[in-house]
Amino acid sequence: MSTMETRPRLPAAERRESILAAASVVFGERGYAGATTDQIATAAGISQAYVVRTFGSKEALFVEVARRAVGRIEAAFRAAIADDDGRPVARRLGQAYIELVADRGILLSLLHIFSLGSDPAIGPVGRDGFLTIYRLVRDEAGLSPEDASHFLAEGMLINTVLALQLHGSDDPDAVELVTQVCGGDLGHFRTLAGG
Amino acid sequence: MSTMETRPRLPAAERRESILAAASVVFGERGYAGATTDQIATAAGISQAYVVRTFGSKEALFVEVARRAVGRIEAAFRAAIADDDGRPVARRLGQAYIELVADRGILLSLLHIFSLGSDPAIGPVGRDGFLTIYRLVRDEAGLSPEDASHFLAEGMLINTVLALQLHGSDDPDAVELVTQVCGGDLGHFRTLAGG
DNA sequence: TGTACAAGTAATCAACCGATTACAACCTGA
DNA sequence: TCAGGTTGTAATCGGTTGATTACTTGTACA
Numbered sequence: 001m002s003t004m005e006t007r008p009r010l011p012a013a014e015r016r017e018s019i020l021a022a023a024s025v026v027f028g029e030r031g032y033a034g035a036t037t038d039q040i041a042t043a044a045g046i047s048q049a050y051v052v053r054t055f056g057s058k059e060a061l062f063v064e065v066a067r068r069a070v071g072r073i074e075a076a077f078r079a080a081i082a083d084d085d086g087r088p089v090a091r092r093l094g095q096a097y098i099e100l101v102a103d104r105g106i107l108l109s110l111l112h113i114f115s116l117g118s119d120p121a122i123g124p125v126g127r128d129g130f131l132t133i134y135r136l137v138r139d140e141a142g143l144s145p146e147d148a149s150h151f152l153a154e155g156m157l158i159n160t161v162l163a164l165q166l167h168g169s170d171d172p173d174a175v176e177l178v179t180q181v182c183g184g185d186l187g188h189f190r191t192l193a194g195g
Numbered sequence: 196m197s198t199m200e201t202r203p204r205l206p207a208a209e210r211r212e213s214i215l216a217a218a219s220v221v222f223g224e225r226g227y228a229g230a231t232t233d234q235i236a237t238a239a240g241i242s243q244a245y246v247v248r249t250f251g252s253k254e255a256l257f258v259e260v261a262r263r264a265v266g267r268i269e270a271a272f273r274a275a276i277a278d279d280d281g282r283p284v285a286r287r288l289g290q291a292y293i294e295l296v297a298d299r300g301i302l303l304s305l306l307h308i309f310s311l312g313s314d315p316a317i318g319p320v321g322r323d324g325f326l327t328i329y330r331l332v333r334d335e336a337g338l339s340p341e342d343a344s345h346f347l348a349e350g351m352l353i354n355t356v357l358a359l360q361l362h363g364s365d366d367p368d369a370v371e372l373v374t375q376v377c378g379g380d381l382g383h384f385r386t387l388a389g390g
Numbered sequence: 391t392g393t394a395c396a397a398g399t400a401a402t403c404a405a406c407c408g409a410t411t412a413c414a415a416c417c418t419g420a
Numbered sequence: 421t422c423a424g425g426t427t428g429t430a431a432t433c434g435g436t437t438g439a440t441t442a443c444t445t446g447t448a449c450a
Contacts, residue, residue, distance in 0.1 A: 009416070009427055031310060034228030036407060047429050052409060111310040115226060115303055117359040126359050131368050138368075149352070149375035156351035157344070164312040164321050173326050173333075180344035204397055204446065232438060242399050247439060 012054075019044045019051055023065050028108030032062050032116060059121055066122060069109045070129035074136060076100050081141050089141045090151055094183065097155055102192040107162055157181055167193050207249070214239045214246055218260050223303030227257050227311065254316055261317060264304045265324035269331060271295050276336050284336045285346055289378065292350055297387040302357055352376055362388050 010018070022044035026035045037058050041048040055061035080096035081089060101107040113129070116122040138148040161167060161181050166174045167190050175186070182189035205213070217238035221230045232253050236243040250256040275291035276284060296302040308324070311317040333343040356362060356376050361369045362385050370381070377384035 012426075015427080029313070031226055031228050031307075033226050037409090038407075046427095048407090049409080049411095049430080050428060053428095058408065108310055111306065114355050114358045115306040115310065118224070123360065127361060127364065127369075130355070130359055130361065131366060131372070134372050135368055145371055145375055149372060150345075150348075152355075152372075153345075153348040153352035156355050157348035160309050160325070160347075160351050163309045164325055165318065166322060166325065169322065171326060173330055174322075176340055177326075177329050177344060177347075180340055207397075210397080231436080233436095241397095243437095244400080244439080244441095245398055248398095253438065 015046070015050075016054060019046070019054060019061070020065060020068060023051075023061055024069070024105035024109055027062060027065055027112060028105040031108075032112050032122075037061075063121060063125055065109055066113045066125050066129070069106050069113070070125075070132065072106065073097070073100060073129075073133055077133070077136055078140070090143060090147065091183075093137060093141060093151065094154065098158060098182065098189065099192060101159060101162060102194070104162075107159060111159060111163055154181070162193055210241070210245075211249060214241070214249060214256070215260060215263060218246075218256055219264070219300035219304055222257060222260055222307065223300035226303075227307050227317075232256075258316060258320055260304055261308045261320050261324070264301050264308070265320075265327065267301060268292070268295060268324075268328055272328070272331055273335070285338060285342065286378075288332060288336060288346065289349065293353060293377065293384065294387060296354060296357060297389070299357075302354060306354060306358055349376070357388055 019040065023035075023040045026040045026043055029035070030039070037051045038048040040061075041051045044051065051061070052058070055064065076096045076099070077093055080092040083092070085092070101110070113122060113126040117126055134148060134152065137143050137151055138145060141148075143151060158181055161178055167178050167182075167186075169175070169178075178189065179186050214235065218230075218235045221235045221238055224230070225234070232246045233243040235256075236246045239246065246256070247253070250259065271291045271294070272288055275287040278287070280287070296305070308317060308321040312321055329343060329347065332338050332346055333340060336343075338346060353376055356373055362373050362377075362381075364370070364373075373384065374381050
């Protein structure tokens with residue numbers, strides 16, 4: 001369950017990373033307001049006081065988690081663009097995205113960033129990140145504005161299906177919808193997402 | 196700012212409605228965990244104790260708000276299907292949806308329902324609601340599974356754009372993206388959503 | 391009229407949370 | 421070796437929150 005259980009002392013840089021990994025999971029499960037610094041500390045195997053002191057505040061920690069999540073999407077998309085295996089680029093991007101948000105911590109971090117769009121500290125991070133991704137699929141992957149928009153739309157539906165855990169439902173309509181969403185490869189989708 | 200400011204005593208049924216209206220706004224602004232029963236009470240013009248006693252708990256109140264939000268989508272979609280003005284049904288549904296989620300309370304209630312997909316009390320409400328909407332656009336509006344899926348995807352992108360408040364941004368790429376999302380009628384979109 | 395129930399609140403409680411402080415343990419190098 | 425910086429924690433504090441209790445006020449109707 002916990003991300004780190006090693007006991008020995010760690011250099012500050014590594015400790016930061018382990019806290020960020022734990023925070024991504026806990027923020028994902030409970031949301032920004034719902035998560036506590038103590039839950040994050042327990043998941044990271046350290047004291048609550050150390051979590052707060054390392055990042056200054058709970059809000060600063062969440063902003064850093066949000067930036068990391070956007071950064072991982074960027075990196076995955078650039079890799080998918082560079083690794084041309086003959087399939088259309090949108091297809092490669094889609095698969096890269098699904099593999100990424102199969103990590104529930106990242107998925108739910110994204111959703112929480114969206115719903116905090118009017119927060120003065122987190123809103124700008126979300127807007128900049130989303131536009132960065134839009135520019136990336138338009139300019140670097142070469143999609144038209146219309147195709148880029150459709151691609152993002154499919155991604156947002158994937159978010160919703162995974163968040164609601166509609167994969168894993170055996171309702172026939174759910175199966176039909178999820179099959180549409182994952183482009184037909186339901187088995188692979190469920191394996192990735194743990195449905 | 197507040198939804199109700201009338202002072203006189205109200206029968207329980209009407210008071211329930213006014214609390215639900217206030218709760219939709221406050222839950223939307225702060226999220227489930229972030230909203231307090233006292234903020235809801237203030238918005239409804241009554242005491243915090245009465246809010247809790249009327250619904251039993253904060254969670255029960257949120258579940259009711261969530262059910263109402265799904266119900267409003269259902270109702271709006273049925274109306275859009277029935278009111279055939281010659282435009283394609285998907286177009287009518289899209290406009291009805293935008294008019295609905297221009298209400299930030301409803302929009303953010305939906306997003307919070309999604310991110311609470313693994314909550315034992317709220318998750319089932321979200322799954323049932325989403326599948327109900329899927330069946331509605333497929334069976335009653337007559338869209339193919341593929342078209343229905345695309346329609347829902349566009350809706351989820353609309354959610355994200357509105358939540359992040361990308362309408363209202365003057366970044367040229369944001370304008371381009373939002374124009375795609377709203378089907379070209381940027382002015383009308385911004386008027387509705389207050390960007 | 392008066393009483394019984396419905397509408398509504400003030401006051402309070404136990405639990406929780408983020409942050410601060412003060413301190414302990416460990417490591418490095420001069 | 422011992423001084424100083426780094427890693428880490430225990431204890432605690434002020435503020436907040438959802439919920440409970442005991443109470444007041446209004447009103448329908450027999």
